Amino acid sequence: MENVFDVLKERGYIKQLTHEDEIRDILEKEKVTFYIGFDPTADSLHIGHFLPMMMMSYLQKAGHRPIALVGGGTVMIGDPSGKTDMRKMLDKDTINRNVSSIKSQLSRFIDFDEGKAILEDNANWLLKLNYLEFIREIGVHFSVNKMLTAECFKQRLEKGLSFLEFNYMLMQGYDFLELNRRYNCVMELGGDDQWSNMLAGVDLIRRKERKPAYAMTCTLLTNSEGKKMGKTVNGALWLDKDKTSPFDFYQYWRNIDDADVEKCLLLLTFLPVDEIKKLSSLEGAKINEAKKVLAYEVTKLIHGEEESKKAMEAAEALFGSGQNMENVPTTEISKDLIGSTIVDILAATKVLPSKSEVRRLIQQGGLNINEEKVTDANLIIDEDFFKDGSMLVRRGKKKYNKIIIK
Structure with missing residues (x-):
């Protein structure tokens, strides 16, 4: 049987790792417990979280045990990695709602039955810590000089790094130590922007427990130009269907650049590599067939087969010979909005995130109502625009x- 490490490497998941030969060896010969952390900064995960989730799934299918760690504690500080500004502080009620939503999303993707995976929340130990004891036991192992060179702090240092955020690395390192003590967790996985924080945990376990520990990052999802994928007009490409509809989710992958098809099929689906090579070698108009397969497979993983079929059928109906509107994302408006401008209506329904976005789209010639181009931001929408009620x-x-x- 092929080593899961080789599978991950062949498909392009692995970016950095601490001890390549040791990691490959233990993944082949042992049943390893590993973890990935998800801070509940929103009430849904987005496509950027999906790559670590795919790694988690591959490892679980190979017989290893994942711990999905929801950061109900660390989110109270906020991760400074890759940020130029301090994150917005969330209140406890918002954090609890976000934690609950994320747990249900993870449960749909990872098999938690019969102890095959563990769902944890670092609030269970971080909120109980005595600060003086923590600083004496954990802080003594962290060099401030070394921390200041870490990639995760560099951008924040330009504007000013708060002491609150400076604690984040200690907290994440402590999470790894705590999971090692509770569950014999020996490996941390995560996005490549977490590398410095992950190294801190590996070092802490080796110092405190005198035991080996490992870290492995996955590549960030970028296009052929090196830009992050998953950004839409409405913001992030969310995994929650109420924030990004299955149809819009499907269409995002259906419309990616030709150059990104192979990479996305390798990273975002479980299709065999040989099949992916054949699909991505298609040229001209035929590459659209590969994009349809990608869109269908990714949407199926996130939203289930039924929603994926609906999205595919809606897309085929819209862009094929006829127009079947049944599965197109639908929004209701109250009658009192009738007589408002197109800008007001589209902003109110969140079809676009703001009035300025609507105006910009109109200026660019990219907005059509009932297949008629909108040129005037002051266009009044009356009942005549609602043919057959829509x-x-x-x-x-x-x-x-x-x-x-x-």
């Missing part, structure tokens, strides 16, 4: 929404 909004070439009156 109004069709098209953004760009292929993003559709249907608006109906309550």
